[in-house]
Amino acid sequence: MSDPSAPTVRICLADDHTLMRDGLKEVLGTAPGFTVVGEASTGTEAVALVTRLRPDVLLLDVEMPGPQASEVMQQIVRTVPETQVIILTMHDDPDMVYELLEAGAAGYLLKTILREELIAAVHSVVRRPSDSVVLVVSRRTVEQLHRQKPRPHKAQLTDRELEVLRLVAEALSNAQVAARLFITEATVKRHLTNTYAKLDAVSRVDALRKATAAGLIELRSLGLVSVV
Template sequence: MSVSTETVKVVVVDDQTLFRSGLALLLGEDSRIQVVGQAGNGLAAIDLISSLKPDVILMDVKMPELDGIEATRRIVAANPDVKVLILTTFDTESSILHALQAGASGYVLKDSRADAIVSSILAVMAGERVMASSVAARVLDMLTGTSTRNEFYDGLTPREIEVLQLLASGMANKQIAYKLRISEKTVRNHVSNMYEKLHIFDRAQAVLYAVRKGLIDL
């Protein structure tokens, strides 16, 4: 279809009713967009597709019953002409990576202006992939093989990443040592090396880094 002469049919999927309804109203003010439906989870979104035949789905990530990533995977597999834009609160590399691997055409942040979201919708309808941040660019580097896992995690070794994940989840050094079957001194060495590479100084900063990289969920 030509997005310049026809309205784009959109379904908004988010488990937060106020956000979903408010976004639908804002998008509906643009003559190029027609919000044809809303859903509160991934399963409901899948059920709507056959009857509403949307062009674009704005999809939240964390929802009950079926999350946005798995819903995107199923929708794109069964309906290759439907474009999915992931809605995210935090632009963690991990969530964006999983979304793109599931077949999403890109993502928009929930605090984006309505006109920016409209532009993103029109862009994916024109066959573009919407990537709006340096974080997304790094994820695309990983997908195309131009960035290694080591670079993605700022030079951390696989073992240091493992220690970071356990540390950020609340484990003490002794617990980490027991779980990984290494000495507590070795754990301390890994933590020290990790702090130096990441230029951080305490566990609170380690937790923030782990969340940003998608290693843990809060």
């Protein structure tokens, strides 16, 4: 049973097919506490819509007129980092999954998923925005993702920076990380600042996703992976 006191999850849809958007609205309308607050049919419209409405979640198709999905992702992460972006597509492509997770996507779902899986994915990225990456892709794609070579960064993370990042992935606060590692909270913040710079990240969420995409953190440790 849903919690009537829980805040409403505000969702925007970005897909150039009106029928697809209508279907998504119908599906999401069956979930208590969800409301669709805006729609876009191009990448440019999606960025403008999210910037104006600042929704909790954006469901983003990868094939729309305008800028590429990765560019749309980067603009949203830069301007509205609190919005969780879930890719919803027909493309079961490990290279595309890798690229969009690295750009900051909170999830990558195939359009063949069940409505229950879509609703669960939205709940997951809203409830645990700092430590969940939700995938619903083929087993082949998951296997290729695990074999994917990390892309080069400005510098490799140190062992201590990796320790801090893995604890952040467990949703621990800076104070909790400091206590776990027997260091000061200021030292934790310094390690995170260095990590952000090395990963070109703008937040804890962005750093976790980029570290996951680069193979620095095990994908399965960060969230739900459904294989279809």
